Amino acid sequence: MNSWAPKSGKVILHVDMNSFFASVEIANDQSLKGKPVVVAGNEKERRGIIVTASYEARAFGIRATMPLWEARKKCPEMIVKTPNHELYRKVSRQIFEKLGSISPKVEVASIDEGYIDITDCEELGHPIQIAESIQKMLLQELDLPCSIGIAPNKFLAKTASDMKKPLGITVLRKRDVPFILWPKNVGEMNGVGLKTEEKLHSIGIFTIEDLAKSNEEKIHELLGINGISLRNKANGIDDREVDPSRMLSYKTIGHSTTFSTDIIEEPTIAEKFESLSNRVGDKLKKKGLIADTLTITLRFRDRKTINRSKKLISPIQEGSEIFKEAMDLWKKHWNGEPLRLIGVTLSQLNPVDEVSKQLDLFSFEKDAKQEPLFETLHKLQSKFGEQVIGLGRQKKKKIDRNNILDILKSTE
Structure with a gap:
């Protein structure tokens, strides 16, 4: 990147933490440094699985989704840590606070990755110098390694950050796309899942170059508007802005309903709780958030109002899960008195990746099943x-x- 930025263009960084959960465990316990560390389910369970592995563990051939018993065969001395949810979220917040000191234009993509628009940060130095300073800051202050992609848009920046791990810094210009991306299989492209790959294969598209040069109408017919977006990205085109709103600290999201008359009928109350739970779940999804704490509000005939909260075992977002937890609280704390108002509120909210399901902190419990x-x-x-x-x-x-x-x- 010979100049600061293309005319009317942008400079965007994608910061991707390396082996995040394992790295956090090592940073939290210096005695683990340099040792093969994995984060996994209960080690006593024979069919526990690896969620993530340190690079020392990966050197033995250990990888995510590998059963613990098999990993033990490859590396008997590996150290197993169970997921520490609170610690990972705390460190994630620290990371993004530090990134926010570089530029106000920071977007949280998931617990361990995000974008920074540094187009207006010329006074901080060359983009590579800024990337180096970010790596140095996160290593010195949090003892955490990361890889960084530098590009004119989000797609290319994320693609670049995957190219060299750990502690890589990669520049990917739009003019590099035909030489670096086009020869790759289309399934290796960010945003192309297995089903999409199969559909593309069905019309003779096997490489990223095939997608880049494909017929626009055919792609739209096959995949809709998402197909056009993928075709543009295959050509290095991505107009999405870095969205700082995902850095906002949402405190609560909730809904309540007031009955026209006092209600004691359990089916009616349950039906309203279900409706409120679904509305709250929909709002969480739209904002890309997940919740750690649920609160119900009960207002009785005499206008006395109580709030009862529950710290959730694992974060939730789905309306059905919210409804189940709300019902448990209601049955535990309702004394049978007529109700005039009920409410459902979610708090301790955190961003969750909306693009693709990953084996990360928020899906660990479900994946373990x-x-x-x-x-x-x-x-x-x-x-x-x-x-x-x-x-x-x-x-x-x-x-x-x-x-x-x-x-x-x-x-x-």
Whole structure:
């Protein structure tokens, strides 16, 4: 990047923390430094799975979704840490506060990654110098490594940050796209999931170059407006702004309803709680937030009002989950007196990645319930190769259906 920025262009950084959960554990306990550390489910459970691994552990071939028992075979001396939710969220907030000291234009993409628009930060130095200063700041002040992509837009910046880990700094210009991105399989492109990859294959699109040069009408017919966006990105075009609103500290989101008459009928109360829960869940989704604490409000016939709160075991966003927790609180604290108003409020809100499901802090509990699926997945990968099937964006190989069935039966 010979000049500060293209005319009328932008300079955007994508900061991606390296092996975040494991790195936080190591930073929190210096005795772990330089050792193979993994964050995983209960080590006593044979089918616990690896959520993330330090780079020292990865050197032994340990990776996410690997069963703990298998990881132990590869590295008997590895250290297993259970997820520390509060610590990860606390450190994430610290990271973004520090990024905000570089530029006010910071967007939280997930717990461990975000964008910074530094177009107006010329006084801080060259973009590479700024990236180096961010890496140095996070290492010195939080003892956490990160990789940074530098580009004229968000898509290219995120793509660049994936190119060198750990502690990489990569510049990706639009003019580099034909040489660096186009030769890659379309499934390797950020934003292309397995189903989208299959659809693109069905019309003869196998590389990013194929997508970049594809017929716009055909792509729109196949994938709708998202297809046009992907085609633009394949050409290095992405007009999305860095959205600082995701840095806002939302305190609470809630809804309440007042009955026209005092109510004691449980089905009616439950129905209203369900409606309120769904409305709150919808608002959380729209704002890209997830909640740690739920509060219900009960106002009785004599206008006495009480609030009862519950610290949730794991963060929630879905209306059905909110409804279940609200009902538990209501049944525990309602004394049978007629109600005039009820309300549902969520607090201790944090941003959650809206683009794709990742095996991260917010999905760990649900993913842990699917550990048999991970074990089956790994058996398939061991027999036919890691690219045969996966949880995310991976290229599939054709394999014999009977072989898959045999493996599936063996895990029952």
